[in-house]
Amino acid sequence: MALPVPNGYEPLDESGVRRWLATAPSLAARLGGRPDDWRISEISDGNLNVVYAVTGPAGGVCVKQSLPYVRVAGESWPMPLDRTYFEQLHFGATGAHVDGLAPRLYHYDPQRYAIAMELLPTHQILRRGLVDGRRYPQAVARVAEFAARSTFATSVFAQPFEQVNPRLAAFAGNLALTRITVDLIFTHPYVVNERNRWTAPQLDATVRGIRDDATLKAAAARLGHRFLTKHEALLHGDLHTGSVMVNDTDTRVIDAEFAIYGPIGFDLGLFIGNLLTAYFSFPGHAGTTDAQSAHGEWLLGELEVFWQTFRRHFETQWRAVRAGDGFPSALFSSNADEQAFALERERWFDELRLDTLGFAGAEIIRRIVGFAHNLEFESIADAVVRARLERRALGLARRLVVAPSEFRDFGVLAASARQLATAAETA
Amino acid sequence: MALPVPNGYEPLDESGVRRWLATAPSLAARLGGRPDDWRISEISDGNLNVVYAVTGPAGGVCVKQSLPYVRVAGESWPMPLDRTYFEQLHFGATGAHVDGLAPRLYHYDPQRYAIAMELLPTHQILRRGLVDGRRYPQAVARVAEFAARSTFATSVFAQPFEQVNPRLAAFAGNLALTRITVDLIFTHPYVVNERNRWTAPQLDATVRGIRDDATLKAAAARLGHRFLTKHEALLHGDLHTGSVMVNDTDTRVIDAEFAIYGPIGFDLGLFIGNLLTAYFSFPGHAGTTDAQSAHGEWLLGELEVFWQTFRRHFETQWRAVRAGDGFPSALFSSNADEQAFALERERWFDELRLDTLGFAGAEIIRRIVGFAHNLEFESIADAVVRARLERRALGLARRLVVAPSEFRDFGVLAASARQLATAAETA
Numbered sequence: 001m002a003l004p005v006p007n008g009y010e011p012l013d014e015s016g017v018r019r020w021l022a023t024a025p026s027l028a029a030r031l032g033g034r035p036d037d038w039r040i041s042e043i044s045d046g047n048l049n050v051v052y053a054v055t056g057p058a059g060g061v062c063v064k065q066s067l068p069y070v071r072v073a074g075e076s077w078p079m080p081l082d083r084t085y086f087e088q089l090h091f092g093a094t095g096a097h098v099d100g101l102a103p104r105l106y107h108y109d110p111q112r113y114a115i116a117m118e119l120l121p122t123h124q125i126l127r128r129g130l131v132d133g134r135r136y137p138q139a140v141a142r143v144a145e146f147a148a149r150s151t152f153a154t155s156v157f158a159q160p161f162e163q164v165n166p167r168l169a170a171f172a173g174n175l176a177l178t179r180i181t182v183d184l185i186f187t188h189p190y191v192v193n194e195r196n197r198w199t200a201p202q203l204d205a206t207v208r209g210i211r212d213d214a215t216l217k218a219a220a221a222r223l224g225h226r227f228l229t230k231h232e233a234l235l236h237g238d239l240h241t242g243s244v245m246v247n248d249t250d251t252r253v254i255d256a257e258f259a260i261y262g263p264i265g266f267d268l269g270l271f272i273g274n275l276l277t278a279y280f281s282f283p284g285h286a287g288t289t290d291a292q293s294a295h296g297e298w299l300l301g302e303l304e305v306f307w308q309t310f311r312r313h314f315e316t317q318w319r320a321v322r323a324g325d326g327f328p329s330a331l332f333s334s335n336a337d338e339q340a341f342a343l344e345r346e347r348w349f350d351e352l353r354l355d356t357l358g359f360a361g362a363e364i365i366r367r368i369v370g371f372a373h374n375l376e377f378e379s380i381a382d383a384v385v386r387a388r389l390e391r392r393a394l395g396l397a398r399r400l401v402v403a404p405s406e407f408r409d410f411g412v413l414a415a416s417a418r419q420l421a422t423a424a425e426t427a
Numbered sequence: 428m429a430l431p432v433p434n435g436y437e438p439l440d441e442s443g444v445r446r447w448l449a450t451a452p453s454l455a456a457r458l459g460g461r462p463d464d465w466r467i468s469e470i471s472d473g474n475l476n477v478v479y480a481v482t483g484p485a486g487g488v489c490v491k492q493s494l495p496y497v498r499v500a501g502e503s504w505p506m507p508l509d510r511t512y513f514e515q516l517h518f519g520a521t522g523a524h525v526d527g528l529a530p531r532l533y534h535y536d537p538q539r540y541a542i543a544m545e546l547l548p549t550h551q552i553l554r555r556g557l558v559d560g561r562r563y564p565q566a567v568a569r570v571a572e573f574a575a576r577s578t579f580a581t582s583v584f585a586q587p588f589e590q591v592n593p594r595l596a597a598f599a600g601n602l603a604l605t606r607i608t609v610d611l612i613f614t615h616p617y618v619v620n621e622r623n624r625w626t627a628p629q630l631d632a633t634v635r636g637i638r639d640d641a642t643l644k645a646a647a648a649r650l651g652h653r654f655l656t657k658h659e660a661l662l663h664g665d666l667h668t669g670s671v672m673v674n675d676t677d678t679r680v681i682d683a684e685f686a687i688y689g690p691i692g693f694d695l696g697l698f699i700g701n702l703l704t705a706y707f708s709f710p711g712h713a714g715t716t717d718a719q720s721a722h723g724e725w726l727l728g729e730l731e732v733f734w735q736t737f738r739r740h741f742e743t744q745w746r747a748v749r750a751g752d753g754f755p756s757a758l759f760s761s762n763a764d765e766q767a768f769a770l771e772r773e774r775w776f777d778e779l780r781l782d783t784l785g786f787a788g789a790e791i792i793r794r795i796v797g798f799a800h801n802l803e804f805e806s807i808a809d810a811v812v813r814a815r816l817e818r819r820a821l822g823l824a825r826r827l828v829v830a831p832s833e834f835r836d837f838g839v840l841a842a843s844a845r846q847l848a849t850a851a852e853t854a
Contacts, residue, residue, distance in 0.1 A: 156655050161609065162602050164655075169596035175589050182588065182752050191757050217758045218767035222774075225753040228583050228591075232656050325609050326652040330618050331644045340645035347649075 003068040003078045008111040012065050014040045017052050020114065021061065027107055027116050032058025045125060046242065046255055047072045047372060048083065053119055060119030062103065065112060066257075079176055083257040084113040086174045090259035091117075093167055093234055097153040101146040102253050103245075120252055123245035130241060130278045131285055131376050133295050140302040141309040142251035143244055143271060147236070148313035151264045154234035156326035157318055164324075168231055168261045177258045181237070185362055186224030189370040190217045198369045199377075202387030206394060207369050219401045220365075223358050230355075231261040239267040240274040240363070242375070265352050268310060269359025272413075273397075275299055275306065277364055277374050279417055280393035284380035296421070300414035307356070307410045311349060318345060354404045357413070361400025364393050392420045430495040430505045435538040439492050441467045444479050447541065448488065454534055454543050459485025472552060473669065473682055474499045474799060475510065480546055487546030489530065492539060506603055510684040511540040513601045517686035518544075520594055520661055524580040528573040529680050530672075547679055550672035557668060557705045558712055558803050560722050567729040568736040569678035570671055570698060574663070575740035578691045581661035583753035584745055591751075595658055595688045604685045608664070612789055613651030616797040617644045625796045626804075629814030633821060634796050646828045647792075650785050657782075658688040666694040667790070668701040669802070692779050695737060696786025699840075700824075702726055702733065704791055704801050706844055707820035711807035723848070727841035734783070734837045738776060745772060781831045784840070788827025791820050819847045 012020055021027045022035040031038055031054060038056045045051065048071055052063040066084040070077040091105040103118035126139055156164050188196055190210060198207050210216065236243070237258025245252045279299040286292040322329035332341045367374045368390045380386040396417055399406060407413045439447055448454045449462040458465050458481060465483045472478065475498055479490040493511040497504040518532040530545035553566055583591050615623055617637060625634050637643065663670070664685025672679045706726040713719040749756035759768045794801045795817045807813040823844055826833060834840045 156652065161605060161655050165599040165602060165605075169599040172592040172596040172599075175592065178588060178592075187755055187757055212761070212763075214759075214761065214763035214767035217764060218754075218771045221754040221758050221768075222771055224755070225583065228588050228752060229659050230656065231658050325655060327645075327648040328614055328651070330614055331648050332641075334639070334641065336639075336641035337644060340641035341648075344645045344649055 003080060005068050005081065006111070009068075009081065010112065011067060012050070012052075012063070012112065012114060014042070014052070017054065017063050020109070020112065021054060021063070021116070024107055024116070027061055030059050030061060030106070031056030044071060048079065048257065053121065055119070055121065060121055061106065062117050062119040063114060064117070065114040081113040083174070083177055084108070084115055085110065086171065086177070086259050087255070087257040088115055089170060090234065090236070090256035093154055093259075094150040094256075097149045098146050098253070101142060101149070101251065102256075120245050120247075120250075122247045123250065123252065124247070125242055126244035126246045126251075127241040127274070127278070127375055129246060130299070131281075131379060133282070133286055133291060135295070135298050136246045136248070136251070138249075139244065139246045139251045140275070140306050143239070143253060144306045144309035145313050146253045147239065147264075147267050147271070148310045148317070150236065151233035151267065152314050152317045152321075154261075155232055155264075156324045158321050158324045160323070161325045167234060171234060171260045174237075174258070174260050177237070178260055181227065181258060182224060184371050185366045186220055186227065189366045190220055193371075195371040196369060197371065197373065199383050199387040199390060202383055203369070203390060206391055210365070210369060210394075213398070215402055216398055219358070220362055223362055223401065226355065227262055227266055227359075230263040232264050233261065235260055235262045235264070235267045237262070237267070239270045240374075241271070241278065242274075263355050263359075265355025266359045268307070268352070268356040269361075270363045271306060272303060272356060272410075273360035273363030273367070274374070275303055276360065276396065276417060277367055277393055278376055280389050280396075280421065281374075281376035281380065283421070284377075284382070284385050284389050296418075300417060303414050304410040307353070315345060315349075353407075353409075357400045357404035357407050361397040361402075361404075364397035365401070368394055368397075396420055430507060432495050432508065433538070436508065437539065438494060439477070439479075439490070439539065439541060441469070441479070444481065444490050447536070447539065448481060448490070448543070451534055451543070454488055457486050457488060457533070458483030471498060475506065475684070480548065482546070482548070487548055488533065489544050489546040490541060491544070492541040508540040510601075510604055511535070511542055512537065513598065513604070513686050514682070514684040515542055516597060517661065517663070517683035520581055520686075521577040521683075524576045525573050525680070528569060528576070528678065529683075547672050547674075547677075549674045550677065550679065551674070552669055553671035553673045553678075554668040554701070554705070554802055556673060557726070558708075558806060560709070560713055560718060562722070562725050563673045563675070563678070565676075566671065566673045566678045567702070567733050570666070570680060571733045571736035572740050573678075573680045574666065574691075574694050574698070575737045575744070577663065578660035578694065579741050579744045579748075581688075582659055582691075583751045585748050585751045587750070588752045594661060598661060598687045601664075601685070601687050604664070605687055608654065608685065609651060611798050612793045613647055613654065616793045617647055620798075622798040623796060624798065624800065626810050626814040626817060629810055630796070630817060633818055637792070637796060637821075640825070642829055643825055646785070647789055650789050650828065653782065654689050654693055654786075657690040659691050660688065662687055662689045662691070662694045664689070664694070666697045667801075668698070668705065690782050690786075692782025693786045695734070695779070695783040696788075697790045698733060699730060699783060699837075700787035700790030700794070701801070702729055703787065703823065703844060704794055704820055705803055707816050707823075707848065708801075708803035708807065710848070711809070711812050711816050712803070723845075727844060730841050731837040734780070742772060742776075780834075780836075784827045784831035784834050788824040788829075788831070791824035792828070795821055795824075823847055 018035050033056050038054055040052055040054050043051050043053045050065050054061045066081040069075045070079050088108040105117050107116040152158055236256045237260050243255045283292050444467055445462050460483050465481050467479055467481050470478050470480045477492050481488045493508040496502045497506050515535040532544050534543040579585055663683045664687050670682045706723055710719050
C-alpha cells in the first residue's frame with residue numbers, strides 16, 4: 001500500500017502537469033502559447049519517479065514528481081515523497097558549481113513534490129548510447145568534472161565547517177533513499193532476499209557462492225560502514241551511466257535525489273562500476289568482433305580518463321581555493337610546507353582510489369544479483385550469453401571489493417578487465 | 428564584548444542560583460529545607476562555564492551555566508550560550524548507557540542555559556589527584572568503559588542509521604565548541620597566534636621548530652580533517668583527565684559540552700595524551716625519585732589498561748548487539764562469516780589505535796604550546812624544570828602525530844615514553 005500523502009499532494013498525470021504548469025507564470029512563459037498548445041509526454045526512465053517532457057511554442061520544460069511508492073515496483077513498495085525535496089536541495093547546494101554539467105532547476109513545488117527543470121530534448125541517456133555502441137568523446141570527462149566540482153565545493157576543503165555542517169545535517173535526513181542504498185547495494189545482494197534477481201538457472205551457483213563468500217561479505221560490510229560514516233562531501237549518490245544525459249556536444253548529470261554526505265569514492269565507484277558493466281556486456285550486443293574490440297577498448301580507456309579528469313579538477317581547486325578547515329591554508333606557507341601538503345594530497349588520492357575501486361566492485365555485484373539491474377545486461381536476450389558475460393564482471397568485482405590495492409592505477413584495472421574478457425573468450 | 432543574550436537569560440550569581448532552584452520544585456525538594464538553608468559555593472574549574480555546588484538539609488545539586496563568553500578569557504572572547512544545550516543533549520543520548528559513569532542530569536533550563544545535575548561532593552578532579560601522586564585503581568578503566576559505552580551506543584554498529592542520522596544532524600550544530608577544537612587543537616599550536624603560550628624563553632626554539640616542521644603540520648592537518656569528516660559515533664569531545672571526577676570507589680565523566688559526531692580515536696587520544704602529560708610532568712612534583720618512579724610506572728601501565736578496557740567493552744557489545752547497519756548481522760551467520768567478521772573487527776581496532784595515537788600526540792602539543800594548558804605542567808614553578816619535562820613530552824608527541832604506526836601497541840608506547848624520560852634524565 002502506498003503511504004498516505006499530505007494535503008495538497010496529487011499525482012500529476014498529463015492533464016495535471018498541464019494545469020500545474022499553467023498556474024506557474026514563469027514556467028508558462030517559458031513554454032509560450034496557451035496550455036492547450038503544449039505537448040506533454042511521459043519519459044520516466046529511472047526506477048523511482050514520474051518524468052514528463054513538455055514543449056510549447058517558445059521552449060521546453062522537464063517535470064519530475066515523486067510518487068508515494070517506487071514507480072517500477074508499484075504500490076507494494078511504499079516510498080516517502082521527500083526524495084524530490086532532496087534533489088532540489090542538491091540543485092541548490094551545487095548548481096552554481098556545475099553550471100552546464102547538470103540541467104538548470106526552474107521551480108520546486110514542495111506541496112506536490114514536483115520539480116520543473118531544463119528540458120534536454122536532444123540528449124539521450126548515456127547508458128543507452130553505450131549499449132548501442134556509440135562513443136561520446138567528452139561525456140566521461142564531463143561527468144568526472146561534475147563529480148569533482150560538486151564534491152569539492154561542498155567539502156571542508158572548500159569551506160569552513162560552519163558552512164558544511166548545516167548542509168550535512170540537512171542531507172542526513174534523506175533516510176528513505178539512503179535505506180535503498182544500504183539495503184540494495186551493501187546488504188541484499190549477499191543474502192537471500194525476495195527482491196534479488198539474477199540470470200537463472202545459469203548464475204544460481206555463482207549466487208550461492210557469493211552468499212557463502214565470507215571474505216567478500218566482510219569487505220562489502222566494511223564498504224557499507226564507510227558509506228555511512230565517512231562524510232567527506234555532498235555526493236550525487238546514484239552516479240551511474242543512467243544518471244547522465246548526452247548528445248554529441250553536451251553532457252548533463254541528472255537525478256540527484258540520493259544526495260547525501262558520504263565518501264567521494266562512492267560517487268566515483270558507481271560510475272567506474274557502470275563503465276565496467278558496459279565493457280563486459282558489450283560482446284552481447286555488438287555485431288562483429290572488430291566492433292566489440294574497438295568499443296571495448298574505448299570504454300577501458302575511459303576508466304583512466306574518468307579518474308585523471310576527476311583528479312585534475314579536484315586538485316586544481318584544492319590548491320587554489322584554500323578556504324576550508326580541511327588542511328587549512330594557515331599551516332602551509334613555506335616551500336617545505338607546500339611539498340608536505342602535496343604529499344598529503346597524494347596520500348588522500350591513494351585512499352580515494354581504493355574507496356573508488358571497492359565501491360565499483362559493490363556496484364557491479366548488486367547490478368547483477370540484486371534488485372536493480374542494468375539495461376546493458378538485461379537487454380541481452382540469450383541467457384547463456386548473458387550469464388557468461390555477467391560471470392566475468394562478477395569475477396573482477398570480487399577482486400575490487402576484496403583487494404582493491406591490487407589495482408595500483410586504472411591502467412591496471414583496464415588490463416585486468418581485458419584479460420578476464422579475452423581469456424574467457426578463447427577458453 | 429560579550430554576545431547579546433536572549434530574553435530571559437541572566438547570569439546566575441549565588442543569589443540567582445538560590446532563586447532559580449527555589450522555583451523548581453523537584454530541585455528544591457532534593458535540597459530540602461528552605462532556600463535560606465542552602466549553601467552555595469562556586470566551584471568553576473573548566474575554562475568555559477560557571478559551576479556551583481549547592482547543598483541543603485536533604486541533599487545536593489550541581490548547577491552549571493553557560494556565559495556569553497569564555498569564562499577564563501573574559502568578555503573579550505565571546506562564546507554562544509548553546510554549549511549547555513549540547514551538554515544536556517549528550518546526557519539525553521548517552522545517559523541510559525553510562526549510568527554510574529557520569530553524573531545524573533536533573534533539569535535543563537533552555538532559557539538560562541543552565542543545567543542542574545548530581546552533585547559529587549566527595550569527588551575531586553582526576554587531573555588534580557594525579558598531580559598529587561594519588562592512584563585510583565579503577566578510574567582509568569572506568570573512563571574507558573564510559574568511552575566504549577557512549578560511543579558504541581550512538582554508532583551505526585548499534586543502531587540503524589535512521590536512528591543515528593538525526594542525532595548526527597543535531598550535534599552537527601555544535602559549531603562554537605567545534606570551532607574551538609579545530610582552532611586550538613589542530614591549527615593554532617602550529618602557527619603564530621596571539622592565544623598561544625609556552626614556557627618562554629626556554630621553549631622558544633622548540634616552538635619555532637614546530638612552526639617550521641612541515642611534516643608535523645601536514646600530519647596534524649590530516650588529523651584535523653579526519654576529526655571533521657569521520658563520523659563514527661557521538662564523542663564526549665573533551666575527554667581529558669580534567670573531565671573526570673573520582674573518589675576512591677567511584678568515577679564519573681563530566682563536561683560533555685563539546686559533544687559531536689567524530690572519530691572515536693579522538694576521545695581515546697585525548698585521554699591517552701593526558702595520561703602521558705601526567706607521566707612526563709610528574710618528576711616536577713614528586714619528592715623522591717622512588718616516588719616518581721612508582722607513580723610513573725603506574726601511569727604508564729594505565730595506558731594499556733585504558734586501551735584494553737575500551738576494546739573489551741566495545742567488542743563485547745559489538746559482538747552481542749548486532750542491530751545496526753554497520754556490519755549488519757544479516758551478512759554474518761556461518762562459522763566462516765564469524766571468522767571474517769572477527770578479522771574486520773581486528774582491522775577496525777588497528778585503525779582506531781592509529782587514530783588514537785595521532786590524536787594523543789596532537790593533544791600533548793596543544794597543551795604545551797597552545798592556549799589551554801594543563802595543571803600538571805603549569806604548576807611546576809621552576810621554568811627550567813618545566814621546559815625540560817615539556818620538551819620530552821613534545822618529543823614523543825611528534826612521533827605520535829607523524830608516525831603512529833611505530834607504536835604497535837600501548838606497551839611499546841609506554842616503553843618509548845619511559846625511554847625518553849630516563850635517557851633524558853641521565854643525559
